[in-house]
Amino acid sequence: MIGDAMATCSFCSQIKDIKAGNPPSDLIAELPTGYLKLNWFQYYHGYCLFVSKIHAEDLDELPRDFADAFMNDMLRCHRAVRVAVEPRKMNVASLGNRDKHVHWHIIPRHANDPMPDVPIWELRQSVRQNKAFRITDTSHLNLIEQIRIQLMR
Numbered sequence: 001m002i003g004d005a006m007a008t009c010s011f012c013s014q015i016k017d018i019k020a021g022n023p024p025s026d027l028i029a030e031l032p033t034g035y036l037k038l039n040w041f042q043y044y045h046g047y048c049l050f051v052s053k054i055h056a057e058d059l060d061e062l063p064r065d066f067a068d069a070f071m072n073d074m075l076r077c078h079r080a081v082r083v084a085v086e087p088r089k090m091n092v093a094s095l096g097n098r099d100k101h102v103h104w105h106i107i108p109r110h111a112n113d114p115m116p117d118v119p120i121w122e123l124r125q126s127v128r129q130n131k132a133f134r135i136t137d138t139s140h141l142n143l144i145e146q147i148r149i150q151l152m153r
């Protein structure tokens with residue numbers, strides 16, 4: 001049941017906190033259909049998640065008009081991240097195998113990428129999610145601000 005899924009969904013829980021006036025420090029911006037957040041690990045500088053305001057497991061389960069607007073907002077985020085961090089290439093992916101709430105991974109791929117020809121998930125998690133790349137409440141405020149500025153353009 002969707003109600004049960006929402007009760008245990010970490011993204012729904014974060015959205016509830018935002019609506020209650022307690023936004024997490026990784027929140028970059030609220031767009032009409034979703035929330036742009038900085039990924040907790042910044043091995044890929046500028047890596048963001050764009051999370052749907054509506055709980056659904058897959059994209060085609062979203063109401064059609066909402067899904068169209070969600071795609072449009074994702075593209076806005078994609079452009080803002082690209083301009084903010086100037087990568088060599090951008091990757092975008094919607095997986096949701098573990099966190100079953102529709103969200104986009106917006107992943108800048110930079111010139112120093114050790115495996116530029118493959119999806120980031122082929123690089124060991126212990127490298128991508130090394131604690132040296134874990135954000136703190138204040139470590140990435142400049143990056144968040146740079147992305148916000150680009151979103152407003």
Ligand SMILES: [Zn+2]
Binds near residue numbers: 006013056
């Ligand atoms: Zn959810």
